[in-house]
Structure formats: C-alpha cells, structure tokens
Amino acid sequence: MGLFYHAKKAVDEADVVIEILDARFPDLTRNTEMEEHIQRKRKQLVFVLNKSDLTTKETAEKNKKELSKIAPTVFVSVKQKQGTAILRNELKRVVHSKFGKKNSRHRKVLVAIIGYPNTGKSSILNALTGRRSAKTSAQAGYTRGRQFIKLEDDLFLVDSPGVIPFLKRDDIELALVGAKSPNQLPDVEGAALGILDYMKKENPNSWTENFGFDATDSQEMLDRIAKAKKRLLKGGGADTENTSKIVVQDWQNGKIRV
Structure with a gap:
C-alpha cells in the first residue's frame, strides 16, 4: 500500500513518466493499473526496456515494436552503458512535442521514474544524470526520500519512492x-x-x-x-x-x- 501510494504520488506531480521494464519479459514488469492512472492524469508515458543486453536482438525488437504502439519506447542497458543518450534525446523530444520547444524553456518539466523492484529504476536515474545521485541496491524499495535532479535547463528528474510493489505473483x-x-x-x-x-x-x-x-x-x-x-x-x-x-x-x- 505504502509503495504504491508513493509511486502514484510521483506520477501525480510529474509531467512525463518513465516506466522501467525488463527487456527479457516486459509484460511481467508492466503495471497496467499504474498506466491507466498515468493516462487518466494526462501524463506522457515513456517505456524504457532495461537489461536489453540480456535478450536477443530479435526478441528486443519485437517487444519494442509492440510497446511503441502504446508509448515511446527506448532500449537501455545500464550495465553495458548503452542507450542512455538515446533516452535523454527521446525525453527532450517528448517534452518539446508535449509543451512546445519555446514553452518548455519557461517552465520546469518534471520527469518521474517508476518500476517494479530490480528493474533498474535508480540505475537508470544515475545513468541519465551521469553521477551516482541515487543509492542503488538489488533489494526492493531501496531508494529512499525524494529529490529533484537537474537533467537539462528545463528538465528535472523526480527521484521519489517510485517502486511498484508486487502483488499476487507466484x-x-x-x-x-x-x-x-x-x-x-x-x-x-x-x-x-x-x-x-x-x-x-x-x-x-x-x-x-x-x-x-x-x-x-x-x-x-x-x-x-x-x-x-x-x-x-x-x-x-x-x-x-x-x-x-x-x-x-x-x-x-x-x-x-x-
């Protein structure tokens, strides 16, 4: 209950929401309830397929094609240091598309990162900012507190407890x-x-x-x-x-x- 509340709160205060998925099994790491909440709140969703180095290129491309029908989708492998620059560019493109390039420069655009435990939420945040700004661990819900981290002049990442709890899984x-x-x-x-x-x-x-x-x-x-x-x-x-x-x-x- 607590984790889900904080994840929803992160979504509510953000303009753009990144949902971290495991590239090996994106369907298992998607949360449709949270995605529906994002849609109701009229937030821009972006899928990030992390750990893309752990699956075949064919599987990764197939998953990206399907997910791209729902929202912009980007491959990332934090471990291999791949895809971070593409994700940063995609975020800027999404922001300028949603708010207009001129308008986005006159307001603070907030980006929230959410995801299930062990999908790489904090690691993605650290890779985007280029520094170890958020503590990372394989333990679920390790990220604590809340902080704003500047990504660009008009773009800020909201690092809050955006871990989505697992319910009723075998x-x-x-x-x-x-x-x-x-x-x-x-x-x-x-x-x-x-x-x-x-x-x-x-x-x-x-x-x-x-x-x-x-x-x-x-x-x-x-x-x-x-x-x-x-x-x-x-x-x-x-x-x-x-x-x-x-x-x-x-x-x-x-x-x-x-």
Whole structure:
C-alpha cells in the first residue's frame, strides 16, 4: 500500500513518466493499473526496456515494436552503458512535442521514474544524470526520500519512492523478475525449473549458449547443471536445491542470457 501510494504520488506531480521494464519479459514488469492512472492524469508515458543486453536482438525488437504502439519506447542497458543518450534525446523530444520547444524553456518539466523492484529504476536515474545521485541496491524499495535532479535547463528528474510493489505473483514470476531472492522463495527448485522453461521457450538454444550443454527437459537440465558445478549430495546425486539457488541468483544478477 505504502509503495504504491508513493509511486502514484510521483506520477501525480510529474509531467512525463518513465516506466522501467525488463527487456527479457516486459509484460511481467508492466503495471497496467499504474498506466491507466498515468493516462487518466494526462501524463506522457515513456517505456524504457532495461537489461536489453540480456535478450536477443530479435526478441528486443519485437517487444519494442509492440510497446511503441502504446508509448515511446527506448532500449537501455545500464550495465553495458548503452542507450542512455538515446533516452535523454527521446525525453527532450517528448517534452518539446508535449509543451512546445519555446514553452518548455519557461517552465520546469518534471520527469518521474517508476518500476517494479530490480528493474533498474535508480540505475537508470544515475545513468541519465551521469553521477551516482541515487543509492542503488538489488533489494526492493531501496531508494529512499525524494529529490529533484537537474537533467537539462528545463528538465528535472523526480527521484521519489517510485517502486511498484508486487502483488499476487507466484514463485516463478517473483524469481524471474528478481522480486525475491533465492532464500526467500518457498519453492526455489520450482522457480529454477520455471526459469529454465522460460529460457527454452524464448530461445531454444539458450541452455547450450549459457551452460554449454542441452537436455530433454528442465529437470534433467537442472541435474546436469548440478553435476557440472559439482553440487552433489553425499551419495553422488545432484544437489538440486542448492543448484536451484545458483540458477535463480545467476538469472537475477544477469549472468544468464535468454
């Protein structure tokens, strides 16, 4: 309740709202309720597909094409330092289009950044401003307080608690989007198997590309990963629970690509 309230408040005081999505699964990281609120308040929405380096070019382009039907969409990879300049230019274009180039120079235009935990809200803000202006962490809701950060003469970023809380998500979705760490998941093995299933569905070659081998199904794949990483039980069987934690952690840290 508190997080959602603060996210809505950030939207209410802004002129332009950036919604950070995970490029690997934008639909899972969109919040349609918040988007409807943005539309009702007549704010300009901009989608940012972060972590675009963790998916294939074909998938990224397909997702961008679909999202662009709703709002301007930009690729960004903070980790690879890609897309930030394009995003800054897109923001300026949107502002000048909405308010007029001349009028925007005579008023303070506020930009809010919102997104689910671990999508990269604070990292995007830091990349846009070119400095470590907001503290970052993989922990949900880490950003605290509220500050205005100058981006251009007429453009200011509002850094407020714009993290959107996850509600009614299963363990697989929570693991996919990084909302819960491996140790917080009641069924970490089920989550790991779900991640492996998702990888195979999105890219049939993803197992081989990431692990160096393939398997007939996710359970066999998890067993093979355990043996490859020498995560074995006393009797020599695969330690799938600890291996599952590694798979989930590597996925959330961006070590696994789709």
